[in-house]
Amino acid sequence: MPAEHFPVLLxxxxxxxxxxxVVARSGFLGWAIAFAVAAxxxxxxxxxxxxxxxxxTISYAIGSWPPPWGIEYRVDAANALxxxxxxxxxxxxxxxARRSVTAExxxxxxxxxxxxxxxxxxxxxxxxxTGDAFNLFVFLEISSLxxxxxxxxxxxxxALTAAYQYLILGTTGATLYIIGVGMLYLATGTLNFADMxxxxxxxxxxxxxxxxxxxxxxxxxxxxALFPLHAWLPNAYTYAPSxxxxxxxxxxxxxxxxxxxRVYFSVFGADAVFRDLPIGPVLAVLSVAALxxxxxxxxxxxxxxxxxxxxxxxxxxxxxxxxxxxxxxGLAAAMAHVVNHGITKGALFLLAGAMALRLGGTGFDRLAGxxxxxxxxxxxxxxxxxxxxxxPGTAGFASKWALVAAAMGAGQWWIVAAVLLSSLLAVxxxxxxxxxxxxxxxxxxxxxxxxxxxxMTAPALAMTAAVVALGLHATPVLDAATRAAAALMGAGR
Amino acid sequence: xxxxxxxRVVAKILIPFALMFALYVQFHGDYGxxxxxxxxxxxxxxxxxxxxxxxLAAARRAVPEPVVESMVALxxxxxxxxxxxxxxxxxxxxxxxxxxxxxxxxxxxxIFWVExxxxxxxxxxxxxxxxxxxxxxxDFEEDS
Numbered sequence: 001m002p003a004e005h006f007p008v009l010l011x012x013x014x015x016x017x018x019x020x021x022v023v024a025r026s027g028f029l030g031w032a033i034a035f036a037v038a039a040x041x042x043x044x045x046x047x048x049x050x051x052x053x054x055x056x057t058i059s060y061a062i063g064s065w066p067p068p069w070g071i072e073y074r075v076d077a078a079n080a081l082x083x084x085x086x087x088x089x090x091x092x093x094x095x096x097a098r099r100s101v102t103a104e105x106x107x108x109x110x111x112x113x114x115x116x117x118x119x120x121x122x123x124x125x126x127x128x129x130t131g132d133a134f135n136l137f138v139f140l141e142i143s144s145l146x147x148x149x150x151x152x153x154x155x156x157x158x159a160l161t162a163a164y165q166y167l168i169l170g171t172t173g174a175t176l177y178i179i180g181v182g183m184l185y186l187a188t189g190t191l192n193f194a195d196m197x198x199x200x201x202x203x204x205x206x207x208x209x210x211x212x213x214x215x216x217x218x219x220x221x222x223x224x225a226l227f228p229l230h231a232w233l234p235n236a237y238t239y240a241p242s243x244x245x246x247x248x249x250x251x252x253x254x255x256x257x258x259x260x261x262r263v264y265f266s267v268f269g270a271d272a273v274f275r276d277l278p279i280g281p282v283l284a285v286l287s288v289a290a291l292x293x294x295x296x297x298x299x300x301x302x303x304x305x306x307x308x309x310x311x312x313x314x315x316x317x318x319x320x321x322x323x324x325x326x327x328x329x330g331l332a333a334a335m336a337h338v339v340n341h342g343i344t345k346g347a348l349f350l351l352a353g354a355m356a357l358r359l360g361g362t363g364f365d366r367l368a369g370x371x372x373x374x375x376x377x378x379x380x381x382x383x384x385x386x387x388x389x390x391x392p393g394t395a396g397f398a399s400k401w402a403l404v405a406a407a408m409g410a411g412q413w414w415i416v417a418a419v420l421l422s423s424l425l426a427v428x429x430x431x432x433x434x435x436x437x438x439x440x441x442x443x444x445x446x447x448x449x450x451x452x453x454x455x456m457t458a459p460a461l462a463m464t465a466a467v468v469a470l471g472l473h474a475t476p477v478l479d480a481a482t483r484a485a486a487a488l489m490g491a492g493r
Numbered sequence: 494x495x496x497x498x499x500x501r502v503v504a505k506i507l508i509p510f511a512l513m514f515a516l517y518v519q520f521h522g523d524y525g526x527x528x529x530x531x532x533x534x535x536x537x538x539x540x541x542x543x544x545x546x547x548x549l550a551a552a553r554r555a556v557p558e559p560v561v562e563s564m565v566a567l568x569x570x571x572x573x574x575x576x577x578x579x580x581x582x583x584x585x586x587x588x589x590x591x592x593x594x595x596x597x598x599x600x601x602x603x604i605f606w607v608e609x610x611x612x613x614x615x616x617x618x619x620x621x622x623x624x625x626x627x628x629x630x631x632d633f634e635e636d637s
Contacts, residue, residue, distance in 0.1 A: 005580055005586065008585070008586040012573060012576065015569070015573060016569075016570065016573045016577070018566075019565075019566030019570045019573075020570070022562065022563070022566035023563055023566045023567070023570075025559075060585065060586075061585055062585060062586055063579070063585060063586070063587040063589065064584050064588040064590055064591075
């Protein structure tokens with residue numbers, strides 16, 4: 001397929017793969033198709049990111065109806081980066097999925113699992129790449145509906161209630177978003193983001209537009225688990241199958257964060273959102289609350305996956321904090337943390353899944369003495385944990401440092417203090433794992449589990465290696481994030 | 494209700510007309526009210542009607558579950574296939590203009606197949622939902 005169709009093929013190839021897997025009705029074929037599709041999407045996103053870096057924004061008209069009348073796919077440095085994060089995470093998860101899914105999901109349901117995973121991938125990539133507000137809603141629903149079922153496939157019966165809770169809150173979020181889009185459509189007469197931005201230039205502070213912006217903020221805030229709208233996230237990540245936890249933690253909330261950035265900086269513009277409206281301070285206060293409350297909640301959890309889920313809510317706080325600064329440097333820091341935290345959390349959830357396979361669960365009582373029984377996984381987990389804290393030499397440090405620098409540049413010293421203090425809470429919850437894995441005896445009489453199979457360990461270790469590599473050599477991500485921020489702020493105006 | 498002769502006869506007379514009406518709604522959707530979604534629902538309703546009168550097991554024999562599940566997937570494939578056909582014929586995704594030398598006819602052809610895909614998937618999904626709900630707690634009973 002020629003490269004000019006990559007923007008739409010990224011969403012279409014997984015979308016076609018899903019029904020093909022259903023027709024194939026075989027777990028193995030489903031996995032093979034999904035693996036091939038994940039590899040194809042990763043290659044296409046990498047090529048798109050390389051192309052937008054050189055050529056600038058790419059516009060693709062669906063059905064050859066020129067924008068703003070038809071649906072436009074608009075790829076720039078920001079969403080190409082998000083698409084690469086999503087598809088690369090899918091690719092890493094696929095070799096891991098075979099063993100993990102076999103262990104956690106019944107044979108007769110496996111092909112449906114892979115079909116849903118493909119739908120979810122298609123939805124997330126579609127959200128990232130589309131330049132149309134309503135098309136974005138459609139893909140939001142595709143990815144969300146697939147996600148609800150994927151979570152419900154978890155082994156634990158509590159997965160059902162977790163999925164149901166997410167279904168209610170996620171649907172509420174999507175509804176709020178579409179009400180907001182309706183307001184914008186009434187006011188501007190267009191659904192195309194770039195066209196909307198051109199029409200809103202200078203007139204963004206009328207009442208319907210402010211209401212629309214508020215609806216979109218609340219709706220997307222639910223999807224990205226902005227504190228205090230995060231109630232669905234801990235249960236969903238805890239009880240979902242391991243692969244799903246890892247894939248969603250690295251991608252789903254990140255894509256929603258990108259949507260928020262797109263609406264704030266590209267459609268309304270930083271001036272309209274952060275100078276004329278009090279969104280900046282509100283977002284900053286909620287983010288700081290997330291840093292402290294969610295991180296503190298993480299410390300007292302009894303289950304490793306649940307701890308990671310609460311940590312995610314806290315880490316999302318850093319990203320929204322970067323957005324709340326309303327500046328190019330703050331946005332770049334937020335974008336860098338989207339990537340770095342996505343990779344870190346993906347790695348940690350993959351490792352937690354490997355532990356769950358060998359130990360039958362991730363409760364801290366089972367994890368005792370893990371440093372001796374699964375030394376490689378435990379050590380990799382500690383490395384990932386250091387990235388959550390933001391220790392120099394890990395990816396988490398690079399983006400946190402960028403955030404601190406952006407806050408200092410804006411003269412917001414209380415944000416600097418909040419970031420540094422909340423990192424101490426991250427030390428505390430990562431220490432829970434260290435203490436449990438290295439300073440406790442394995443439960444007496446328990447069988448020595450040994451490392452997880454290499455198909456699962458290798459992808460997890462590759463992600464951990466990426467965490468360290470991007471910590472030691474942070475410029476690729478930081479440069480890409482800076483370009484993404486410039487694209488977000490410059491698009492359409 | 495299998496024993497009620499009036500219901501059985503009326504059902505046997507009505508179901509072919511219901512299916513025919515569904516096809517009318519499907520193919521006339523380009524010009525009048527209707528389209529793939531409505532037609533799919535009417536087709537599914539005809540099968541549901543059959544199941545209500547003759548029993549779930551009979552309906553499952555007439556329209557087996559694997560067929561229904563394939564229909565769900567097949568419709569999406571038809572829809573996406575139209576889009577990919579546009580790509581292969583040198584246009585953009587879902588480009589109907591290139592589906593025929595005459596662009597207006599191409600638009601017509603494109604929406605025809607897209608609506609066909611919608612109809613197949615919608616009737617499949619409606620039936621799948623019906624089978625799942627109707628089969629709850631009952632499969633055991635009918636097997637024995």
